[in-house]
Amino acid sequence: MNTKERILDEALTLFSEKGYTNVFVGEIAERVGIKAPSLYKHYKNKQAIFDAIIGEMNRRFSVTADMLHIAGNDAGKDAGIYQEMSEEKMIELGVSLFQYYLHDDYTRRFRKMLTIEQFHDKALADTYMKQYYDDPLSYQGMLLGMMAAQGFLKTDNVSIMTLHFYAPIYLLLTVCDRDPDREEEAIRILKEHLRQFDQIYGRKKK
C-alpha cells in the first residue's frame, strides 16, 4: 500500500472513530508516519481526503450490490439450491453473513463513519438508507420471494416477511457496533431469531 492509499486508510479509521471534525490532519499524518504538510502533496486538503473515502465507499458498495444481484439471480435459476437448505444450514449461513458484516474491516469502518456523519449531508443520509434499508430489503426480498414462489416459504406478503427477516439482524448489528462485548449474546439471539423465522414462515407449519 503506497502513501496515498495509507492516508485514506488511516483517515477512514480515525473518521469512523471520532467523526470528520474531531480528526486533525496532523493526526492522520502521524499515523501514516509523515508530517502534516507532506500530506498536502497527496491531497488538496482535508475535505479531499474525506471525499476520496466516500468515493471508494460508494465504489465498494456498488460492487457488492452487483455481486449480490448476480448471486441472487443465479440462485433463482437453480431451484434445487433451497431444497437442500435445512434449518441448521440456514442459521449457519445467517450467522456467517452477520459476522462478515460485523468484522470485515471496510464494511465496519464505513458503517460507523456513515452513522456519525450521516446528518452532515443529505447525500450521506441517502447512502446510509440505500445501504442499510433499501438494498438489503431488495436483495433479501428477491431471495425470500423466490423461495416463497417455489413453496419453501409461506406468506401472502413477501415485503413484510423480508422486513421480519432483516430488521432483527439490523438491530443486532447496531448493538454489536456500540458494544462489542455483546457479540456473543447477539449471535445467540440471532440464531433464535432465524430458527423462529423458519418456524413461522417455513414450509412445515409448527
Add this chain to the structure above:
Amino acid sequence: MNTKERILDEALTLFSEKGYTNVFVGEIAERVGIKAPSLYKHYKNKQAIFDAIIGEMNRRFSVTADMLHIAGNDAGKDAGIYQEMSEEKMIELGVSLFQYYLHDDYTRRFRKMLTIEQFHDKALADTYMKQYYDDPLSYQGMLLGMMAAQGFLKTDNVSIMTLHFYAPIYLLLTVCDRDPDREEEAIRILKEHLRQFDQIYGRKKK
C-alpha cells in the same frame, strides 16, 4: 423559558443537527439572542452545556421508563384490557406511539444527538443501547409476555416474539429520521407489519 433554559434548548437543536464539535458557542448565543461571552455567565464552558443536556436527557428518559413500567404493571393487573383489543385498535395504538417517538420534539432531538455523538463516549453508547434496545425489549416483552400468559398471543419464545415486534419499528424510525419524506411510506409498512404480527402470533392462527 429563561435564558439558561433557552441556551439548553437551542444547543440541543444545534447539537442534534450538526454534532457537538460543529456547533460554535457563538452560534448558540446568536439563536438565543445574546453574544457569546454572555453565555459564560450561565454555563462554565461549552462542555458544561452539553453535560447539562445529557443530564436532562437521562432525567426525562428515566421518567418515561418509570411511567412505562407502572403502566405496564397496571395493565397486567387488569386482564380485561387485552380482550377488547382488536387488530385495528392495536394497529392504531402502534401508529400513534410511532408518531409520538418521531415527532415529539425532545424525543426526536435526543435521539438524533445520541446517534451522532454515541461513539465519542462509552457512556453515550450505553445510554443509546439502553434507550433503543434494552428498555424497549424489556417493556414490550413484559406486555407481550402478559398477553401470551393470558392466551391472547401464542409463542414459546417471548423474547424473540418481542424482537419481531420491535425491530421493524426501530428500523422504520431510523428511516424517517434520515428522510422525513418517507414517513407516509413508513407508516403504511408499519401498519402491514403490525397486522402480520397479529396474524402470526395472535390467538387465531391464519
Add this chain to the structure above:
DNA sequence: GTCTATAAGAAGATAGAC
C-alpha cells in the same frame, strides 16, 4: 515527497465597563 518554519484564521474563553 518529505521536511521546518510560519502564515492565516477560527473558536473558546476571559477582562472589565456598563
Add this chain to the structure above:
DNA sequence: GTCTATCTTCTTATAGAC
C-alpha cells in the same frame, strides 16, 4: 446579565529548502 475588546490556543494550509 449583557456588552466590546482581546487573549490564547488550536488547526488548516502554504512557502520554500533539501
